[in-house]
Amino acid sequence: MSTDFPGHRGDDRPGDVPGGMPGDLLGDIASSEPGLGALLGMLAADATPDELTGESAALAMFRATRQPGVPVAEPRLLGSPGTSGRRIGGRSAPAGRHPRRQARRVGLMAAAVTLAAAAGFAVAAYTEALPAPLQQAAYHALGFAGVPASHHPAPSAASSHAPGNSRGHGSSPKPGPSKQPSPQPSSSGPASLTGQASLSITVTSGRIVAGRSDTFTAHLSDKSGGVAGASVSLLEREAGQSAWQQAGTATTGGNGTAAITASNLTMNAVFRLKGPDGTLSGPVLVIVMPPVSATFSGSKAKTGGITASSPLAAPGNIVVLQILSGGHWMSLQMGRLNGTNQAQFMVRSRLRQRTYRVVLLPTASHGLSVSNAVTVPPR
């Protein structure tokens, strides 16, 4: 909800209460919806301990304000050193929470959001779905990861055109994948095209488990229709890499289509096709999800532990421990993978006999991944 509240800045002097008006149906609605009644009861429930932690400061303010001749300080000033040490009605940290721990947690959260946001930004930029200025900025910021510049064609369509004025022959299929670095996609192979040619690419999945393969379908056409017998190459640019690599080749069939499979994908990557006469397709992104597992290690102590493990992720990646409650997964703790790609979460004794899972947050290199569910036994 926004914090910029609209509405008039009317008089807030005391008094001036409008006369009685007909009532609303609040009570009726609450009584006819038991769950809602319970919720409203909580909203109006008695104070929780942390809501009354500013009592002494409030009393100090009352004394200072009500005593004739005593200078009245603004509330923020009362919290400065040399006075009560607390703000009026305020507290230095929520009750029951260690400030340093809280700060560390917020820091982790911020890092997680930054990474998640960066990943989302990267995904949009990869697919050239960003507005031109942002796309240009992404090109400079994430160019290492293969983000095309904004002047590249077709932000959403994974196809592009190239002028052609001759018709040639296609090459024979070649085995793939073979990764040979190439600074930029360039024209390859003889091909005969009539008029403007179009090369499109579609990806079968676009989101795969790390180590698996994905298949790309090419369609080459010109004004005469599908172009058969043309050689097309699949180019790959992994996150964090600056060069395009050839990931496979194929020759189009009778309808101008060809399928190429890229295997053993372990990192987010953008793919595009290169055809005859410099024909290039638009890019498509494949998100790779490293497997993550959650296991419980029993303990006789008050707390047990859940170990998150994701061998194909990277040390420092953020994992979130979630707990199942009322059919919903709720995030409980955050941590980072250590040097062996593991993270430990402690489970308090009062939260045993519950079901947990671990979520690996996305980065520019991989997508979000969810572990198996694990139920923590009673002590």
Added chain:
Amino acid sequence: MGGLLARARSGDEAGFLELWRALQPRLLRYLHVLGCDDPDDVAGETWFQVVRDLHKFAGDDEDFRRWLFTVARHRAIDAARARMRRHVSPMADGLDGLADEQMVEDQVLDGMSVKQAVAMLAGLSQDQAEAVALRVIAGLDTPAVASILGKSPGAVRVALHRGLRALAADPRVQALAADHGSGLPGQLAPWGGGLSEH
């Protein structure tokens, strides 16, 4: 509460403290619903202004609550504008639910906590959330809510109705029905006027 108000006006510290204890939690919840970055700070400024001007106040309990929450809303607006002037990034705003481990534990063990209920209310649209908050948390009647929001009572009723329906449709709220049985609206406001028809 009328006695407390009179005692506070006369400078009685114990009377003021009882008044503060009765209203401070509701004030904080309302400010949370408004999305304040620092509800404690805004509540402190609110109480400061109210105590400072208390000798000029003339009215009953309902009038006092309306005044208190009107001041709180204005201080919240000031705080939001100040934050915008400072260009402070509200990056952590949406992280409260994730960052508050205790709240998650409370919900898991108790079904739902006060904080969680307030967070759910804050998830409504702004006009709906404010209408419900002022009606339920502050315990104000519809004309008073309309006066604070600068809207007609009819518009407040519409926002209130839609907000309550949206809350009632939430699966988490429906799950509360099994845990708590039927709601008893008359119990929601300790001063007896919060949910009664006005």
